[in-house]
Amino acid sequence: DTEVTQTPKHLVMGMTNKKSLKCEQHMGHRAMYWYKQKAKKPPELMFVYSYEKLSINESVPSRFSPECPNSSLLNLHLHALQPEDSALYLCASSQGGSRGRNTQYFGPGTRLTVL
Amino acid sequence: GQNIDQPTEMTATEGAIVQINCTYQTSGFNGLFWYQQHAGEAPTFLSYNVLDGLEEKGRFSSFLSRSKGYSYLLLKELQMKDSASYLCAVRVRPYGGATNKLIFGTGTLLAVQP
Numbered sequence: 001d002t003e004v005t006q007t008p009k010h011l012v013m014g015m016t017n018k019k020s021l022k023c024e025q026h027m028g029h030r031a032m033y034w035y036k037q038k039a040k041k042p043p044e045l046m047f048v049y050s051y052e053k054l055s056i057n058e059s060v061p062s063r064f065s066p067e068c069p070n071s072s073l074l075n076l077h078l079h080a081l082q083p084e085d086s087a088l089y090l091c092a093s094s095q096g097g098s099r100g101r102n103t104q105y106f107g108p109g110t111r112l113t114v115l
Numbered sequence: 116g117q118n119i120d121q122p123t124e125m126t127a128t129e130g131a132i133v134q135i136n137c138t139y140q141t142s143g144f145n146g147l148f149w150y151q152q153h154a155g156e157a158p159t160f161l162s163y164n165v166l167d168g169l170e171e172k173g174r175f176s177s178f179l180s181r182s183k184g185y186s187y188l189l190l191k192e193l194q195m196k197d198s199a200s201y202l203c204a205v206r207v208r209p210y211g212g213a214t215n216k217l218i219f220g221t222g223t224l225l226a227v228q229p
Contacts, residue, residue: 031214040222040224041221041222042202042219042220042221042222043158043202043219044219045216045217045218048214048216050214055214056209056214056216088155090157090158101146101163101165102146102206102215103148103160103163104148104160104217105160106150106157106158106159107157108156108157109156109157111155
């Protein structure tokens with residue numbers, strides 16, 4: 001089973017709203033990732049959690065706040081977003097650690113529209 | 116800086132063979148992945164190379180030359196469902212960091228025609 005689930009599938013929010021994106025995996029993976037993907041562009045890394053600790057933040061604005069409550073769950077809290085933040089937000093997970101193939105498996109994404 | 120290049124678009128005929136090239140200039144190289152992504156869907160893993168040479172997996176093969184900073188994905192017996200974007204992604208370990216990360220190329224949009 002290489003399934004990563006994400007909710008919601010679609011989200012429309014205003015610039016003053018607060019919302020959260022959720023990601024879950026039950027593969028025993030210890031690394032989890034958030035990516036942002038604009039239309040016709042490749043995914044861009046936002047955050048990496050390794051063993052439930054934030055290990056990479058790619059200089060993401062503070063209106064995006066990640067959280068890893070446990071090894072299976074990853075959240076992305078959104079507040080005061082801008083219309084240019086509209087994109088597909090992808091979650092991924094991998095085994096973790098520095099050895100081996102460590103393939104990242106992606107969830108289906110949340111299509112976010114900021115009005 | 117980190118740079119990964121792929122052709123933007125390619126067209127091929129059903130049943131044919133197509134080769135999608137990827138060239139990269141990165142520091143801390145630690146493996147290369149190919150992903151397939153259909154429009155509006157998540158990327159799905161196709162292949163992985165960390166040593167030089169060819170990896171074959173059914174209709175898909177991937178080749179890596181680390182000295183040349185070059186990889187290709189070979190798709191045989193093309194089917195209409197192979198129409199998708201193909202992403203080359205290099206795994207790097209940032210200097211001084213303990214965590215690897217993937218850097219994606221721009222992607223190649225492949226159109227398979229009857």
